[in-house]
Amino acid sequence: MSPNVKHRERNRRAARWLLGLSLVAALFFGVRVGLDMVYWNDPKHHEQQLEPWMTIGYVARSWMLDPRKLRDALALEPVPDRKTSLGHLARQQNIDFETYALRVMDVIARQKAATE
Amino acid sequence: MTEVALEWLPVYGLPVLVLIIGLGCLGAPAPASLTLLICGSLIAAGDFSGAQVYVTSLVAAIFFDHAGYAVGRWGGARLAHWRIPLMDRARHMLKTRGGMAVFLTRWLLAPLGPGVNYMAGVVAMPLRRFTPFDIAGEVVWVTLYLGLGYVFGSYVSQISEVLGDITGFLAFAVLAWLLWRFIRSDLKR
The missing domain is CATH 1.10.287 (Helix Hairpins)
Incomplete structure (x- = not known):
């Protein structure tokens, strides 16, 4: 060859x-x-889920809530950490994301119930 | 790694966006399309400025595509002289239909994008052809993904998965078709 x-x-x-x-x-x-x-x-x-990259503003918009009330309920500073993600917040509080997401979902459900 | 990069995105903003897009353009497994979708939904939520994100993504994508091209052109100079049929075919393809290949692999056939960048450099495709088609393709990619994220904000990870699977399927189906045509014509000779 x-x-x-x-x-x-x-x-x-x-x-x-x-x-x-x-x-x-x-x-x-x-x-x-x-x-x-x-x-x-x-x-x-088809249900929406919380993810680590989401911001408070984003969550408020997706679930049609007042962002300020949501921040208050989650005991966050009003303005300085406006641009922070749920994943970051969970890390700051030293809890894993799933636990933190459950807590946030709980707040969302309560606020939703209050507005309806 | 993806999860961590994405949760830093709202905190550090544009530098994280540039890093992820750059890695994606060079072929590293970075979630560039998902990041654009997320940025779109964060623009809708008022956390990001639309104009800033749009211009930054576009410039980053075009810059790093050209970086890939440059690596191919100067790093792969030796490959350019390979006189093997498969290489000749790729060279011929990029010469005759290179513009369309560059345009479509920016968005519709996105998984092939990094490979086409390097290859265009290796076969020394003229920049006056590569650059305009690259810009046109990246405009489509950035506009499409930011727009989808803006409109369907709540479902970005699902949308990203579906679009990733569809572009993956199309890209490899097209690649298989091109290879099949090559094999057939090669056997006839």
Whole structure:
């Protein structure tokens, strides 16, 4: 076999491998898109959840609450730490995020009930 | 790591945004699209200034795409002389349809973006073609993701997951199609 032919054969094999890997990746993401659709068709999964990046302003807007009242209820300083995230607040108070999120959810539920 | 980076985003703002977008443009597994969605929803909540975030994201994305291009161009100079069919094909593709490839891999086929940046540099695609298509594509990406975050604020992580899966599927399906066409034409020769 001449070096040129060998070279081309190796190149072809590389191309086939890349094709195989691309197909596997496409299939993987295709299946995930399908699973996303199934997940979203279930109304149980339409509820909003608290996440570490959320700010107080964001939470107030999403649950249609007064941001100042929400801050008061969470015992936060009125203005200086306006730009802080829930994850950051949890860390400052030395509790894990899930526990802190439950506490915030509790406040949200109470304030929601008060406004209705 | 992602979680931590995202919770620092509201606290430190734009530098965190630039860092995540930069890493994403260079191909590191950074959640750049999710970050834009979150910024969109934080703009809606009044925590970020829309104009500042928009301009910063756009400039960061364009800058780091060009950084990837530069690495390919000067770091991969030796690769450019590889006379193997797969490389010739990539060179030919980028020469004839490179503009469209750059534009679409900014947003619709986003997972291929970093690879296309490096590759465009390696085959020395002229900057007068790379830059305008890069800018156009990044304008679409930034506008689309900030806009979706602004409108659908409460569901950003879910939206990000769905969009990530859709762009992943499209990107690898297109890549597979291109490779299949290459293999077929290579066998005919």
